[in-house]
Amino acid sequence: MRVNFSQSNLNWGEGNTWFPGHYAFRRRFTSDVSRFVQRQNRSMRLSRRSRSRRHMSDSSLSASGGSKPLNAFENAAASTSGVGEAASPLIETLWRLHAQGRQVIRQPAYFIHFGNLLCVGAMGTTDMLLLRLFMVCANVCGIAYNLLQPTPLLTPVAWSTFFLGGHGMQLYRLVNEKQEVKLSSQECELYEQAFFSFGFTPRDFKSLGKPMWKEFDEGEVVHFQDADIETLYYLLDGEVDILRDGIVKNKIRPGKGGWLGEFWDPEWDASKPHFWRVTARAAKKCRVAGYPKRDLHRAISESKGCHMKSSADKLEINDLWGKLKTTVGNNDFALYDGVVAAVLHDGKVTKAERALVSDYRSRLNISDEQHRDILKRYGWSSSQFSKGTK
Numbered sequence: 001m002r003v004n005f006s007q008s009n010l011n012w013g014e015g016n017t018w019f020p021g022h023y024a025f026r027r028r029f030t031s032d033v034s035r036f037v038q039r040q041n042r043s044m045r046l047s048r049r050s051r052s053r054r055h056m057s058d059s060s061l062s063a064s065g066g067s068k069p070l071n072a073f074e075n076a077a078a079s080t081s082g083v084g085e086a087a088s089p090l091i092e093t094l095w096r097l098h099a100q101g102r103q104v105i106r107q108p109a110y111f112i113h114f115g116n117l118l119c120v121g122a123m124g125t126t127d128m129l130l131l132r133l134f135m136v137c138a139n140v141c142g143i144a145y146n147l148l149q150p151t152p153l154l155t156p157v158a159w160s161t162f163f164l165g166g167h168g169m170q171l172y173r174l175v176n177e178k179q180e181v182k183l184s185s186q187e188c189e190l191y192e193q194a195f196f197s198f199g200f201t202p203r204d205f206k207s208l209g210k211p212m213w214k215e216f217d218e219g220e221v222v223h224f225q226d227a228d229i230e231t232l233y234y235l236l237d238g239e240v241d242i243l244r245d246g247i248v249k250n251k252i253r254p255g256k257g258g259w260l261g262e263f264w265d266p267e268w269d270a271s272k273p274h275f276w277r278v279t280a281r282a283a284k285k286c287r288v289a290g291y292p293k294r295d296l297h298r299a300i301s302e303s304k305g306c307h308m309k310s311s312a313d314k315l316e317i318n319d320l321w322g323k324l325k326t327t328v329g330n331n332d333f334a335l336y337d338g339v340v341a342a343v344l345h346d347g348k349v350t351k352a353e354r355a356l357v358s359d360y361r362s363r364l365n366i367s368d369e370q371h372r373d374i375l376k377r378y379g380w381s382s383s384q385f386s387k388g389t390k
C-alpha cells in the first residue's frame with residue numbers, strides 16, 4: 001500500500017499563531033515527512049520487484065531444468081578448479097539436481113524436525129550402537145535440509161559430513177567388536193579358567209596370541225632356576241612344585257594362583273634379560289597352556305585404551321593372593337612334615353609321639369591324604385605308624 005502524503009493532509013490551523021516562527025517550522029517538518037514517505041514508498045516498490053524477479057527465476061529454472069548455478073556452487077567450483085569454464089558442467093549438474101530436489105521436496109523443514117527427534121532418541125538410549133545409528137541418521141537429515149535451501153548452505157553441510165564420518169567410524173568399530181569370536185575347546189577352557197572372571201573379552205583373549213599346549217609327566221621340570229624367562233605357563237590340570245635351591249617352597253594348583261610366574265607387570269622391561277628365581281617341577285602329571293612372555297607383555301602394553309591393562313591388573317592381583325594363601329598353607333604343611341620326620345628318625349613311634357603328631361595334625365588342619373603322603377615319603381605306612389614300628 002502506497003502512502004499518499006500532501007500538504008493538505010495536515011491541518012495546521014491557518015490564521016492561528018501558535019508561537020513565533022511556527023510557519024518556518026511547519027514548512028521544514030512537512031518537507032522532512034515528505035522525504036521519509038517517499039523513501040518508504042521506494043523501498044516497498046523495490047521489494048515487490050525483487051520478489052517478482054525471484055519468482056520468475058524459479059519458474060524459468062523449473063521449466064528449463066536449471067540454467068544458472070547457485071552462488072554457493074559457483075564459489076565451490078572456483079575454489080576447487082580454478083577455471084570457471086572447466087567446472088561449468090559439474091555446476092550445471094549440481095544445480096539441476098538441486099532444482100529437481102526442491103521440486104520433489106516442497107517442505108525441507110521436515111528433515112530438520114525429524115533429525116532433531118533422532119537426536120532426542122539418541123539422548124535417551126544407553127546402547128552405544130543404537131546411539132551412533134541415531135546420530136548418523138540425524139546428520140544425514142541435517143545435510144539434506146541444508147542442501148535443499150534456495151541457496152545451499154555448504155559450510156553446515158561440510159561440518160555435518162565431518163561428523164557423519166566420525167560417527168560412521170565409531171559405528172564400524174562397534175559392529176566389528178560385536179562380531180562372533182570362535183574359540184576351540186582348549187581355548188574355551190583356558191579362557192574360562194584364567195581370563196573370563198577378570199574382564200577379558202573373547203576378542204581381548206584372542207589378541208594375546210595363540211597359546212601353546214604342553215603336558216609334563218611327574219618329576220619333569222617345567223623351567224629351571226636362573227634360566228631365561230621365555231614362556232609363561234598356566235596350570236590347567238595337575239600339580240607343580242616350586243623349588244628354590246632344591247627346597248620345595250610352594251605348590252601350584254589350577255585356579256587362583258595357577259600362573260607359573262608373574263602374568264603382568266607394567267614396569268617389566270622386555271628389552272632386558274630376565275631369569276627365573278625358582279624351579280617349577282611337576283609333582284603330578286600336569287597339563288599347561290603357555291604364552292611367550294615378551295609377546296604377552298607387548299600385547300597388553302600396546303593395547304588401545306585402558307580396558308585390557310585394567311583386566312590384567314585384576315588378574316595379577318588375584319593370582320598373587322592365590323599364591324600367598326597356598327604359601328601359608330604350605331608353611332603349615334612343612335612344619336607338620338618336620339614334626340613327623342623328627343618322630344620317625346629312630347624307627348620307632350611311642351604313644352606320646354603319636355599323641356604329639358595327632359595334636360599338630362589337628363591344629364594345622366592336615367588331611368588324611370597329606371598325612372599318608374608324608375609317611376610314604378619316609379617309607380612308612382599308616383598301619384605301621386599306628387603300631388609304632390615298621
